[in-house]
Amino acid sequence: MKTYVVRGVLGILSLSVVWTSSYANMLSRHYTLRRSFNNKVFNTNNNMGYTAKSLIKCSAKCEEDCDCLGFNSRTKKCHIFKACLAEDVTGDELAWKYYIPEYPEDCQELFGGGETTSGVYTIRPPGDRRLVTVYCDMATSGGGWTVIQNRVNGTMNFNRSWEEYRTGFGDAFTSYWIGNAIIHQFTKESSASLYISVTNVDGTSLYIIYDNFSILGEGNQYSLNITGAYSGSLDGIPQGRIQDHWVSVGSEFIRWNIAGAYSGSMGQCGGDSIRNATVRGIINGMKFTTYDQDNDYYTKNCAIRWGGGWWFNDCTDVFLNGLYNPPENWLQPWYPPYMDGKDVARTKMMIRR
Numbered sequence: 001m002k003t004y005v006v007r008g009v010l011g012i013l014s015l016s017v018v019w020t021s022s023y024a025n026m027l028s029r030h031y032t033l034r035r036s037f038n039n040k041v042f043n044t045n046n047n048m049g050y051t052a053k054s055l056i057k058c059s060a061k062c063e064e065d066c067d068c069l070g071f072n073s074r075t076k077k078c079h080i081f082k083a084c085l086a087e088d089v090t091g092d093e094l095a096w097k098y099y100i101p102e103y104p105e106d107c108q109e110l111f112g113g114g115e116t117t118s119g120v121y122t123i124r125p126p127g128d129r130r131l132v133t134v135y136c137d138m139a140t141s142g143g144g145w146t147v148i149q150n151r152v153n154g155t156m157n158f159n160r161s162w163e164e165y166r167t168g169f170g171d172a173f174t175s176y177w178i179g180n181a182i183i184h185q186f187t188k189e190s191s192a193s194l195y196i197s198v199t200n201v202d203g204t205s206l207y208i209i210y211d212n213f214s215i216l217g218e219g220n221q222y223s224l225n226i227t228g229a230y231s232g233s234l235d236g237i238p239q240g241r242i243q244d245h246w247v248s249v250g251s252e253f254i255r256w257n258i259a260g261a262y263s264g265s266m267g268q269c270g271g272d273s274i275r276n277a278t279v280r281g282i283i284n285g286m287k288f289t290t291y292d293q294d295n296d297y298y299t300k301n302c303a304i305r306w307g308g309g310w311w312f313n314d315c316t317d318v319f320l321n322g323l324y325n326p327p328e329n330w331l332q333p334w335y336p337p338y339m340d341g342k343d344v345a346r347t348k349m350m351i352r353r
């Protein structure tokens, strides 16, 4: 299905283009009509020319370097410009219309503009010329969440280089990491709320929300910074199939039993496992580590040993980027309650500024 609607926004016509995919998600972009350019022709040195059957087809040509698109509904000409400037108008020709793509900085901006459908959208993160496709969760906990990490199955490799974690990898329709540089841009002026969910293989989900999340820039190896309160159900109570796990810590041990209570000699533990880790060190404040850049406290490299990039201490009790499929073991997705990736079907991290 391909549809477009024309609707009035502050007296300016706005074109909303919607694609649908086999994932039943939607990719949506907005373009604003520049009426003053109707029936004008621009100097063609500054554009790419195509033939397109429709405005929708033409708009699909509008990517990274497209700040203006022109379509002639009579001749089916489609022109992609870096800019449409009044001084570049060279004459008149009927049926030309020009549209300026509008890119929100994040999903919260889209949500505030009336987009209440979860799906894949194109954003232009603050301080960044790049266009980025992301999944926007418009339904969970008030909506407007920009998904920064999504894992829906094991097909996407999360054992990536520093550069790949910096710029981002994956596919917004399935599994991806949005990129440490982008997360930093989102959170460098003021911290964001961070929502983390872990979905069991039985379909139930646990979540935790941190009020204040940010990461430093690349010069500080994207250090993790979480402050303030948290809430949620990822509270250390064993769930679902997780039962009778034993963890030894030096001479001490913890035992989780079927009823959900714990016994042992470690006292209070669980809940905020980023700041209250009991086994492998607190990761709040830690730098990011990848297989090709070791910033952790382990004598070797946690990313190599554990098979994915993350904020490691020695190494971690919380690891959402682990190896997904047996026989390779995904360690400590979120301990407690998750000790092992075999209990985890999906994970998601998302932020709202």
Ligand SMILES: [Ca+2]
Pocket: 294, 295, 296, 297, 298, 299, 300, 301, 302
């Ligand atoms: Ca190390």
